[in-house]
Amino acid sequence: MANYIKNMWDGVYTVLVGMKITWKHMFMKKVTVQYPDEMYPIPKNARNRLQLYADQCNGCNSCARICPVNCISIETLRVTPNDPENPKVLEDPENDHWLPRKLWVTKYDIDMAKCCYCSLCTTVCPSAAIQHTTDFEYSSYFKEDLLYHFTAMTPETVVSKKQMLEEHQAKEKAAKAAAAAKAAEEQAKAAATASAN
Amino acid sequence: MQTEKIFDTLTKKFGNDVTPILEAAPSEPFILVKADKIYDVCLFLRDNSELDFDYMMCLTGVHQKPDLGVVYHLYSIKHKHKIVLKTFVSIDAPNVPTVERIWRSADWHEREAWDMYGINFEGHHNLIRILCPYDWEGFPLRKDYVTPEEYHGMRVPY
């Protein structure tokens, strides 16, 4: 019987205690952040959308290699040594220090639909070219829109650069072949003279 | 109890069926047990009051070419000592006696090892796939596993 009454008392009492707490909370400061109007503060180092600073990228491919989900795909093209444009890569953005570019980055695609925001790519990048931004509002209706193309080169320039490189390589090859032929010729000549002697 | 002493106790009891292998740190020393003796060894390990391995930390299937293996990590809560057992079986007849009746935790571990490596735990009451779908073919964690192209009309590699 004592248990019976205690049960009843406990039931009523604990309910009242709970009700007091919820009542108190009715008048407390609310914590809701009204999202599109006000924003929850995002720290500067937050990992959100990836951004490539194409000027700084030298096309070393280490970000694509470290990415655990293979969301970065890079294609590069060797810069022709006597390229009239004389391309440069921004080595030190603070001091505006540029170095001659060795590789054209013809394709630098990041599939943000695949990205797992692990920030491994940003740490391995030797020139801090790829970085996380604080922009997280980039949802889109189509998956294709999440494939970001970061290179500034148009397909035409890529083709022309490729052509230039091929020409250069052909020229080099021809020069090499010519040199080799010349060398062979000389060798033959030398051999001939030697045998004649 | 020291690892060496545990090894001594075991070799005394089981003779040639167990082979202690001491490895340099940080790898833990382990005992190689013949596959068909694993149940007896485990039962002894659990029920001997000096050893008293009452807690099975982990049961892992491994594929160290060419053999499949099972690694048992045991722990004694009372004596605070650990031991690693290993057993290897040929990939053609991967039969290992179940230790499910010794440690109930082995139940799901063994199902997982069956699921991933196809190690057949003899005497397990319900040896079915646990993580893969029930009708999955092949044993994914074997080193020679080839990912199928399709599963029920769905492309597997995305």
Place this chain on the structure above:
Amino acid sequence: METNIFIQLLGNNWIAYTAIAVLPLGFLLLYALVAILAELKVSAWMQDRLGPMRTGPWGILQPLAEVVKLLQKEDITPDLANKVLYNLAPYMMFTGAYAAVAVIPFSQQFVPSNINLGLFYIFAVSAIATIGVVMGGWASNNKYSLLGAMRSVAQIISYEIPAAMAILATAVLASSLNLNEINTVQDGGIFNWFIFGGPGPWFKVFVLPFTFGLCLIYMIASLAETNRTPFDIPEGESELVAGYHTEYGGMKFAMFFLGEYVNMFIVSAIMATIFFGGWQSPFGSSIMSGPVWGLFWFLAKVGTVVFFQIWLRWTLPRLRVDQLMDLGWKYLLPMSFICFFAIALWKMLI
């Protein structure tokens, strides 16, 4: 019938009767919207949230938006459901709830149907809602729905008895089953309400614990009858997904929802009527009383009780089904008998 304001105004013709019939319906729909908003907002405030803020100023149009959303949804009938019963069940539930409104005295002058068996009638028709629940649960051909329906029946049947005992005690105090009559008896200020033992000499303090107890019992039982937390096991979402209305969507779900809120109103109205003096002013019949004030007091009292229900809902966890039965049969029922006995005794003495 003389007290009904519409018949006084429009005469005893069909227009008056239509008005009498339609007015509560419109009122109930409006009430349901307000109650849903209250539920959303109160729950939000209790949980340190703001609640809906986007639809209209402070989100006051949120319930309307939800109704529109529900109306737009596709009307789905599961293939293996019993079509007739499945489609009928939500309306059954609402009908039961709505029929009970017929005898609620909104104000001294406006009682849709001032019958002498008011309390009895309410008990009779509010059981129809149970049939709707069972119909829906069974016809859905879903195991969760079936479990929910079975639970609901067990629950409502067990809790009707303590609720009836509580109500009967006030019928004894008022010597009437007519709800308007019960209200009239509680005339003369807050201390003449039945929660304070009704009109009587000073030594009615001895009966106060029992009337308080009965009020509490009725409160608990009414929560159970309306399937609200902590007694929402027929639709306990953590175990039965949504209980008897798992398979319902769109308009039919809206009917269930409406039925639930109307039921809330009914039990609150009964509570206000029989324990808190209904349309009586708390300051006696001379101050702030009259037909319009009566309506105001009635609605204020109902609103308070509804708020109380919402408050409890967002405070308490849910009971288990056997504990629910325990509470109903082992605690509420004996207690309600004791209180009823005490009140009957007191009534005999004075």
Place this chain on the structure above:
Amino acid sequence: MAEKKTFEMEYSKVDTERMRLNVGPQHPSTHGVLRLEVELDGEIVTEVVPHMGYLHRCFEKHCEAMTYPQCIPYIDRLDYISSMNNEWPYVMGVEKLMGIEVPERVEYIRVIMAELNRIANHQIAVATFGLDAGAFTPFLYYFRDREEILAILEKASGGRLLYNYFWVGGLAADVHPTFKQECLDVIKHIRATNAEVTNLLIYNKIFIDRTANVGILPADVAINFGCSGPVLRGSGFPLDLRRAEPYSIYDRFDFNVVVGKGEVGTLGDCWDRNIVRMGEMEESCKIIEQAIAQMPDTGDVQEKLPKKIRIPKSEILSRAESPKGDLGFYIVGNGTDKPERLRCRATSFINLSVLPEISKGYMIADLILILGSIDIVLGEVDR
């Protein structure tokens, strides 16, 4: 066991048909995509068969193709509620195999981060347990506070839930300057909310009725099933790796191992498992306070490492006390930069295996609570 017997006695005489009910994979209370095939006798559970694998992501297969640092983002996603605690045993194992020691400051930051994340995890566990019981309000109180913890973790690591913060040989980044103060502030809030929830939920009569004497797990059964963490400690068995085999720097802190005492019901019931989590939050707060007091203000947070992390032919089972229990990674190296085998001893997986055993004879509503009291995360169960 008293309650269990009553049900059987009451209903054994009635000849009833049994019903097979499918709880999940889309069910509000299975905490993810777990499917339970339940056999019911009326409302009484007679058999539970869990079916898993709906969230299977081939974690172990993946890792065999990943380098050691690349595995960490995947490990984050095992128990996505307490990622810091997941990363820890893994990086600890790799560090041991490579034979490197991490700087002291790193150890302190790791302890603080792990304990903060443990609190966040327990908050979710208690909150969802309350939600399973039907109490919605404490859930949001806890989420409000968890948000503050996540804000700290985000400021330090950049991620809100999946941090990739513990790296082999150190940390991804140093903590922000206001870190210590923020931790101390958040501890105050955590304690206040805990006190509030204790009154609002834990000692509520209805909640006690629901959870006490339900899902009783005796300690010997728990050990035999390999349970660990609050599930084992709720049965009154004080096995905590932080105390039993102090890893990292846990031997420097003064804290209690919270165990269930059967305060309101039988030892090892759902209420006990839950109160252990409540107690552990307080203990974690204590550890954080001590760690903040002892932590060196400056120092390196990343040990010098070779460019490619290679592990010689060796193996280790590296364990740490995650909020769910004893989490282990069995790492086998083969001399390359990729693991030969990486096995996760997933705590939730092991703890879940006890569910069919302890939920028989209770009601369907209790089954949900027992599942909630075990505190599983399907990301870890299915891997």
